[in-house]
Amino acid sequence: MDITPIHRRVIGLDVHQSKISACALIEQPDGNIVVEHQEFGGFKRDRRALAEWVSGFTPEVVVMESTGIYWKSPYAALERVGILAWVVNARHARNVPGRKTDVSDAQWLATLARAGLVRASFIPPADIRHLRLIARQRQKLGGMLASEKNRLHKVLADAGIRLNVLVSDLHGKSARAMIRALLDGQPIHAILAHAGRLRASRTDLFEALQPEELSARHRFVLNEILAHIDYLEATMTRFEQELLHGLAPWEAQLCLLETVPGIDRMGAAMLLVEIGADMDSFGSAERLASWVGICPGNNESAGKRKSGRTRKGNAWVRRLLCEFAQAAARTRCALKDKFSALSIRKGHKRAIVALAHKMLRIVYAMLNHASPYQDRTVDYEALMVQRNAPRWLKMLQKHGYLATA
Template identity: 65%
Template structure:
């Protein structure tokens, strides 16, 4: 079957770390097709030469495979030359017989693009792509922080100190002060003075939990861990400030996202730099969920449903949605109802993924319509009446619309 050409001038780019193979298919005025192939290096001068060559051909469509992270710098070079390339998923064009070279890859990309058989992935604007670097590195730092906190807990347990048994958060204000005092070598009767009066455990229980055998090695490791934890926390604070400063122009959208249960300011900012504020780029909530990789897999053959495992997608957004789902499942909202209806028969992890899927679909329609979140299980009219009724009655009585009540 011959592919029908929808575009007359297309360019396919096969991107690698040190080489970019380009193939241009140009339809001449007499109906013949001319093929032009070029190879470029991976350095800045080569990317600039690539952009100049592409611009000289005035293409109707430019496509490239999303090969790791190597597509990002050529894409930026083309974008600087006012050329918006389509970044396509390599899964859509692989496993085609006869393509055993980079030249064949680029030519096949151009052939498929010429027939309109490729759909570009979502690529946010340059500003959001830069903020993505900050948001994603912040997620890495949060993971490192959690790892170091767990390690400090284990070292304390190894020394016999069971402070984690009597406090809910070993890194709360008073618990951290007590840990620092232990590291400094202060006796237990002095350390216990740093315990907050709001701790539920009694002073006797806290005193017993502080008893341990801290050796010099324990003290050295604990001190280094505490310094590293505080250093990472300070670094995360700097990342937060830089991220929010970059999104200062999007504060209305950030406020809108925070009306959703389980979403705070930093969570809203990190989500926004990943999916962007314009939902027209995805078209539908289903496509957004598929791009994130949080929707159920669709694998059916001969009328039998097979594995519904989620597909690969944007891991950073999926991690955020799982955090939102954990928080929302503990609120009085429709998401808590969704979670509780699934957790018993489907398990905790599947219930979290399904709740995150529902949250993402809700976010799509909130951003598309520019509307704040309104929970279907909440009677907002009744809440408004309950909050404002005394003031309304006082005003109506004052101006004579209703008679005063009482003597």
């Protein structure tokens, strides 16, 4: 059975680091198909020539695979001439092995797109894509910062300093000040003066801050780690300021996302640059969850349900959602009740993923309808009355509707 064509003018692009293979399938008025191949380099002049060549066909669809980061520059070149290409999942457009070449890959992509057998992935607008660079680098810096903090803990333990036993956060203000004073060689009473309101007794702190072997090498390494931690924290602050400044046009969406338990300002900003503010791009919460890779997979054969583990998707969004779920599970809301019910049957990790899936569907509904999160366990009317009743009573007494006491 022949594949019924849906689009008449289609171009497929097989993108590599230094080469782009293009194939145009153009249906003539008499029904004949004209196939034209062309190859371009990977430099700016080549991408400009590619955009001119593609626009000369006035295609209905231009399709390319999401091969690493190499698709981004050709996509931007086409976008500048008014062509929004389809970026498709490589596993959905895999060519038949045996006669596989770059030229045949481009023609295969065009053939699939012509028959409507591939679907474009979500590509946000250029301004959101550029903000993604800031958000993702900020996440990388966060990982580096966590690694350095862990290393500081290990070096302190190697020197026999057991401050982490007495403080909940080794990198809190008081603990950090005591560590710096210790490395500066200050006397013990000056070090303990930085303890502030710590619950631990001064006797225990004195014992914990007695190093067994705090050599000059330990001091050197600890000072360098602290300097790197300060640098990373300052860098992350600059990244956060630039990200929030760039998201000023989407202030309303940021405020909506902040109403969800477990999502703070920065978490809302980092989620927004990944999924965008226009939910029409996905069409449904199910498609959004499938794109992220947070929903259960389908694997059924011969009437038997096999492993339904989650598929690969947007790892950046999945990581954010799991962090949100961890935070929401510790709040007093309906999401915590959901997590408690799931963790009994599925365990902690599966329950976190399931709660992250639920939170993503909530986020979709909020952005789609421009409405804030409303928790079913909270009586919002009672809260409004509690907040405004004193003012209402004053106004009623002022205008004579209530007798003054």
